[in-house]
Amino acid sequence: MKIAKYAAVCLLTFAFAVASVEAHPKTVRITVTKDGFSRSSITGEVGSPLTLIFTRESKEGCGGKVVFPSLGISRNLPVGKPVTIVITPRKEGTISFACGMGMYKGSIVATEH
Numbered sequence: 001m002k003i004a005k006y007a008a009v010c011l012l013t014f015a016f017a018v019a020s021v022e023a024h025p026k027t028v029r030i031t032v033t034k035d036g037f038s039r040s041s042i043t044g045e046v047g048s049p050l051t052l053i054f055t056r057e058s059k060e061g062c063g064g065k066v067v068f069p070s071l072g073i074s075r076n077l078p079v080g081k082p083v084t085i086v087i088t089p090r091k092e093g094t095i096s097f098a099c100g101m102g103m104y105k106g107s108i109v110a111t112e113h
Contacts, residue, residue, distance in 0.1 A: 025048055025049045025050075025051070026044060026045075026048065026049075026050050026051070027051040027052075027053065028042050028050065028051070028052050028053070029053045029055065030042075030052060030053065030054045030055070030106070031055055031056075031057060032054055032055065032056040032057065032061075032063035032066075032077055032099075032104070033057050033058070033061070033063070034057075034058060034060035034061035034063075035061070036061075036063075036099075036103075036104040036105070036106075037063075037097075037104050037105075037106045039106075040104075040105065040106035040107070041106065041107060041109070042106070042107070042108045042109070043108070043109050043110075043111065044087075044089050044108050044109070044110045044111075045089070045110065045111060045112070045113040046089050046090065046091060046092055046110050046111065046112050046113070047088065047089070047090070047113075048088065048089075048113065049086055049087070049088045050086070050087045050088065050089065050108065051084060051085075051086050052084070052085045052086075052087065053082050053083070053084050054066055054075070054077055054082070054083045054084075054085070055077075055080070055081070055082045055083075056077040056078065056079050056080070056081075057079070057080075058079060059079055061099075061103075061104070062099045062100060062101040062103050062104065063077055063099050063104060064076065064077055064099070064100060065077060065099060065100030066083070066085070066097055066098070066099065066100075067097060067098055067099070067100060068085075068087070068095060068096070068097045069096065069098075070095060070096065071087065071095065073085060073087075074100075087108070089108065089110030091110070092110055092111055092112055093109075093110060094107050094108065094109050094110075095107065095108040095110065
């Protein structure tokens, strides 16, 4: 019986730890216009998933692609179709993103919670 109680306590402790790591998921919608990213500055928490939904409004400008150089992520942005990218910052700091030509810029600032 002691082993069963110990196992239960261990499982609850593990479940709480996993829940606390991803306790604050956040979704941010970003519109890509001919002038750049509308919502170009985003905050997030280390260890919490951040769902970014990019929607390109028109063919004008260089918003056909979004690139996160430090993460090795690059996604095409077709006009009118939402593109979802999920990022979980692993350390404090700034994660930069840009259009494929580097003219439109944005950033995510990740902080400890």
